[in-house]
Amino acid sequence: MTDLLHRHDPTEARAEDRFARIRRARRWRALRRVLLALVVLGTAGALVWLVFFSSVLAVKGIRVDGVSVLTTRQVAAAAKVPTGVPLATVDLDAIEARVEDLAPVLDADVSRSWPDKVLVRVIERTAVLVVDKEGTWKGVDSEGVVFRDFRRQPPGLPVVEMQADTSSAALAEAASVVNALPADILRRTTSLDVRSIDSIVLHLRNGARVSWGSADQSGDKARVLAVLLRQKGSTYDVTAPGRPTIRP
Structure with a gap:
């Protein structure tokens, strides 16, 4: 049991x-x-x-894309990218601000290019007209910013004839006018006489003058002028696009 x-x-x-x-x-x-x-x-x-914290992924240099007016060296000098510090700790916004301070730069984008580079992508300004300043041709973009020098007068860009007291605001108005011109009228335009923001005159290749006024209603003025140019005249006035005139 x-x-x-x-x-x-x-x-x-x-x-x-x-x-x-x-x-x-x-x-x-x-x-x-x-x-x-x-x-x-x-x-x-x-x-x-x-x-x-380590030096394994430390910054060793800079890459620059998108430059033609500027050189890579000029962008690098402005960017002041610190080398020898961890790439992750670099202040990209500060670098971007320094690059955008360069006159030819319209916009810049700065990013990290692992393992050890800072990448700067640049969009440069495009000249729409030129001014002659003391024998040097200066390119002006659509915002009226004077941003580059030309060795000689570039073909295809109208010249701004400025007075001694012409303001930067008037130059910006002239750039807005040029930006609004259709390609065929722009090809006929050799220069712009800019006395003030309200007094802009276009000079055409055939010797005719176009009183434009200010940059206000430039789209309407351009359309009216395209019609007026079908008729011969020495002076076209589109300052008031609703009441244009032609003088023989």
Whole structure:
């Protein structure tokens, strides 16, 4: 009888074995999660150190795209990109602001070019007219910004004839007028006489003059002038596009 009481039930033994395996599996899963967390934290710490503190990903130079008026050296000099510091810590906005201070730059975009470069993409201004300042041809863009020199008068760009007291605002008005001219009228235009923001005159290749006034309603004025030029005249007046005149 005693032997029977102490005899192990095979079913009970299997259950205990199963429970033991479950406990071991749970402990292993918990340990694995801890180990995984330690690996993740260690990796993250290593990456933070690598990116923000080590010299492995330090800045070694600058790449410049999009320049033709400027040179890469001029952009790099203005950008003042710090070398030897972690690339991730470089102040891109400050670099962008310094590059955009260059007169020929209309817009700049600065980004990180891993592993060790700062990339500066530049959009330069485009000249729509030129002015002669003391024998030097200066290019002016559509916003009226004087931004570059030409060695000689560039073909295809009208010349602005300025007075000594012509303001920068008047020059900007002239640029707006040129920007509004259709291509065929622009080809006929040799120069613009700019005395003030309200007194702009176009000189055409055939010797005719066009009294334009200000840059206001330039689109309407350009359309009216295109019709008027079908008739011969020495002076065309579109200062009031609703009441244009022609003088023979």
